[in-house]
Amino acid sequence: MPDPITKYPDQTGLMILPWVTLFPGAMMPLKIFEDRYQEMVAQALLGNRMFAIAHTLSEEDASESLGGIGMIRACVTNPDGTSNLVLQGVTRVAFHEIHLDPYPRSEMLMLNDPDESNATLESLRRSIMDAFRSQAVEKLGIPDGFVSHLDTITTHGAFADLLASTVFENPQTRRLIFQELDVMTRMELLEKFLLAGVLD
Structure with missing residues (x-):
């Protein structure tokens, strides 16, 4: 960051x-x-x-x-x-x-995103990482160092932003995620697009 x-x-x-x-x-x-x-x-x-x-x-x-x-x-x-x-x-x-x-x-x-954390956000973040590993890491050739770096990001909004900016190339997909100010909704969009395999 x-x-x-x-x-x-x-x-x-x-x-x-x-x-x-x-x-x-x-x-x-x-x-x-x-x-x-x-x-x-x-x-x-x-x-x-x-x-x-x-x-x-x-x-x-x-x-x-x-x-x-x-x-x-x-x-x-x-x-x-x-x-x-x-x-x-x-x-x-x-x-x-x-x-x-x-x-x-x-x-x-x-x-600026609020610095918030709760059990729901933590669970959603784990689901996003599972989807990222299964849908994007191998397909996009994501290096292990980047995957490890994601675990060091403490705020959920920053985590979602870094992942979205790295994984998605489609301008409309990027814009939809970027414009969502609510962190939980942003993360839900991120998970949805990852699970759908929308990577281009």
């Missing part, structure tokens, strides 16, 4: 990437080539190294959607002015008013 963030920005840059979902904890490689996003990245690198991803079709839709805010973990600027970077998801966000100049940016509400 990303390092704990003690203070989130009130406003941050925003990339509009249709059907792209930045899960908390996930690493996303990006190539930045549009002038407006090059400026956004430059400003982020001068400050808190953070910007958000909205998986909507337009700037207008972003104000009614959820997205993910991430932190730039590595960035290389190319001779032509483009950049290659790695963005690590931090948390879900709800966007409010969108400003477009000089680049898209938005005020946001941070949507």
